[in-house]
Amino acid sequence: xxxxxxxxxxxxxxxxxxxxxxxxxxxxxxxxxxxxxxxxxxxxxxxxxxxxxxxxxxxxxxxxxxxxxxxxxxxxxxxxxxxxxxxxxxxxxxxxxxxxxxxxxxxxxxxxxxxxxxxxxxxxxxxxxxxxxxxxxxxxxxxxxxxxxxxxxxxxxxxxxxxxxxxxxxxxxxxxxxxxxxxxxxxxxxxxxxxxxxxxxxxxxxxxxxxxxxxxxxxxxxxxxxxxxxxxxxxxxxxxxxxxxxxxxxxxxxxxxxxxxxxxxxxxxxxxxxxxxxxxxxxxxxxxxxxxxxxxxxxxxxxxxxxxxxxxxxxxxxxxxxxxxxxxxxxxxxxxxxxxxxxxxxxxxxxxxxxxxxxxxxxxxxxxxxxxxxxxxxxxxxxxxxxxxxxxxxxxxxxxxxxxxxxxxxxxxxxxxxxxxxxxxxxxxxxxxxxxxxxxxxxxxxxxxxxxxxxxxxxxxxxxxxxxxxxxx
Amino acid sequence: xxxxxxxxxxxxxxxxxxxxxxxxxxxxxxxxxxxxxxxxxxxxxxxxxxxxxxxxxxxxxxxxxxxxxxxxxxxxxxxxxxxxxxxxxxxxxxxxxxxx
Numbered sequence: 001x002x003x004x005x006x007x008x009x010x011x012x013x014x015x016x017x018x019x020x021x022x023x024x025x026x027x028x029x030x031x032x033x034x035x036x037x038x039x040x041x042x043x044x045x046x047x048x049x050x051x052x053x054x055x056x057x058x059x060x061x062x063x064x065x066x067x068x069x070x071x072x073x074x075x076x077x078x079x080x081x082x083x084x085x086x087x088x089x090x091x092x093x094x095x096x097x098x099x100x101x102x103x104x105x106x107x108x109x110x111x112x113x114x115x116x117x118x119x120x121x122x123x124x125x126x127x128x129x130x131x132x133x134x135x136x137x138x139x140x141x142x143x144x145x146x147x148x149x150x151x152x153x154x155x156x157x158x159x160x161x162x163x164x165x166x167x168x169x170x171x172x173x174x175x176x177x178x179x180x181x182x183x184x185x186x187x188x189x190x191x192x193x194x195x196x197x198x199x200x201x202x203x204x205x206x207x208x209x210x211x212x213x214x215x216x217x218x219x220x221x222x223x224x225x226x227x228x229x230x231x232x233x234x235x236x237x238x239x240x241x242x243x244x245x246x247x248x249x250x251x252x253x254x255x256x257x258x259x260x261x262x263x264x265x266x267x268x269x270x271x272x273x274x275x276x277x278x279x280x281x282x283x284x285x286x287x288x289x290x291x292x293x294x295x296x297x298x299x300x301x302x303x304x305x306x307x308x309x310x311x312x313x314x315x316x317x318x319x320x321x322x323x324x325x326x327x328x329x330x331x332x333x334x335x336x337x338x339x340x341x342x343x344x345x346x347x348x349x350x351x352x353x354x355x356x357x358x359x360x361x362x363x364x365x366x367x368x369x370x371x372x373x374x375x376x377x378x379x380x381x382x383x384x385x386x387x388x389x390x391x392x393x394x395x396x397x398x399x400x401x402x403x404x405x406x407x408x409x410x411x412x413x414x415x416x417x418x419x420x421x422x423x424x425x426x427x428x429x430x431x432x433x434x435x436x437x438x439x440x441x442x443x444x445x446x447x448x449x450x451x452x453x454x455x456x457x458x459x460x461x462x463x464x465x466x467x468x469x470x471x472x473x
Numbered sequence: 474x475x476x477x478x479x480x481x482x483x484x485x486x487x488x489x490x491x492x493x494x495x496x497x498x499x500x501x502x503x504x505x506x507x508x509x510x511x512x513x514x515x516x517x518x519x520x521x522x523x524x525x526x527x528x529x530x531x532x533x534x535x536x537x538x539x540x541x542x543x544x545x546x547x548x549x550x551x552x553x554x555x556x557x558x559x560x561x562x563x564x565x566x567x568x569x570x571x572x573x
Binding site: 426429430431432433435449450453454456457460461463464 | 490493494515518519522531536537556557558559560561562
């Protein structure tokens with residue numbers, strides 16, 4: 001899954017990639033919603049071009065627009081109509097076919113021109129009757145167009161209303177997502193407020209999407225302001241998923257005080273924290289290397305009768321290892337196996353990481369064997385952790401052997417392990433080997449040339465200096 | 474530990490990075506070796522190192538030592554033998570002059 005932190009020193013890696021595992025819980029609840037959105041969207045936004053094929057002589061599947069000029073687009077459409085009528089081909093009556101034409105044109109034109117093309121299409125080819133999805137094309141286009149105000153979006157929504165499709169939840173969702181993808185979150189909030197006045201409040205998916213977007217891109221106070229506004233203006237209350245998103249966000253920023261406050265609010269609202277909430281909190285404590293807190297969250301979880309999942313155990317073991325309680329962490333290996341969660345590469349790598357931190361790289365190597373014996377294959381993170389640990393303890397022969405394995409497996413080197421390994425090699429006067437490692441790092445694209453070279457140069461500079469002073473043989 | 478420090482050093486000191494990757498007009502001695510009139514310090518180092526590898530110039534008994542051939546001597550101060558560890562410094566010599 002994740003990668004190994006570039007370094008083992010506690011404070012050195014605020015955003016350890018290992019933590020990705022614990023992060024995933026908060027994403028999972030979102031993932032479960034997403035398919036619904038896609039189900040809504042796919043028929044709307046991606047009018048399938050293969051649809052027309054059932055017709056005996058397949059008509060030109062689609063038009064490709066090369067210029068954003070409206071006149072060119074019109075004449076292209078006209079030629080399509082005349083070509084099919086003279087050849088006695090039938091144009092598919094499916095509006096999806098026309099939508100695909102509009103979609104491809106809207107990708108390169110301005111909202112105004114696309115609407116003109118629509119009018120032109122209706123005029124020259126009356127059988128075409130625009131449906132809801134047609135207008136969704138304009139809606140998303142107008143949201144993505146650079147515009148300091150919401151006027152084009154309003155235009156698109158008015159157009160929908162005048163064709164008998166008043167804005168609904170789907171339209172709101174499309175608009176919010178498109179606006180966010182154009183980095184116009186403030187406009188998205190404004191639009192939601194307007195729409196909810198028109199009795200069309202967004203559904204929880206839209207709401208959570210926007211919350212997540214704000215969490216990622218705005219300040220905590222902006223998110224809290226948004227939640228408050230939504231409660232006041234639109235009468236939408238955050239649900240458990242919303243809280244999980246927010247807690248995850250503040251935990252990533254190491255703001256555990258806010259996380260605790262949110263937990264209180266969550267309980268006041270009558271929600272019961274679930275596995276994902278606990279995992280997220282646990283991750284927050286992991287980031288601060290608070291081993292005791294990590295354990296107490298786990299205990300609280302058990303008291304509340306929440307079933308821990310794989311991510312919980314991995315977070316727990318990671319947190320304990322990071323806080324230097326490797327023994328305790330190791331004891332959970334059996335516990336989790338008893339619960340039916342078998343330790344995976346992430347679990348073992350966390351443990352190895354902890355052992356290497358303690359200066360027990362030999363023990364970590366033994367764990368590697370144990371894990372392989374149990375049929376769990378190590379990933380490049382596991383190897384990088386070990387390489388780093390071995391190099392740090394100057395167990396160079398083993399490190400070189402391990403590097404050979406990594407090379408054979410085509411695994412990437414990470415900055416931390418690369419640097420440590422390089423220095424260990426140079427210290428023992430194995431400069432040629434260091435050059436080989438440098439070559440491998442560049443070849444395997446683990447690091448860019450500049451980073452790899454800078455490390456090499458600094459290390460060699462240091463080596464020459466040390467030689468001068470007679471520190472190294 | 475070092476990589477972070479280095480990253481910081483690079484971001485703190487963009488000049489250092491620039492003097493590594495900026496294209497520089499080469500002195501005539503280097504020009505002949507590189508077959509180019511402009512290159513960066515990094516490019517030059519990579520070229521010299523790959524030249525050493527291509528021509529198997531590393532001493533078979535001690536891989537840390539390079540036995541220079543005539544062409545390589547022209548760029549590395551005419552030394553008959555250099556240590557691999559010195560290589561970045563030797564390449565740098567050409568460039569610190571050029572930048573002045």
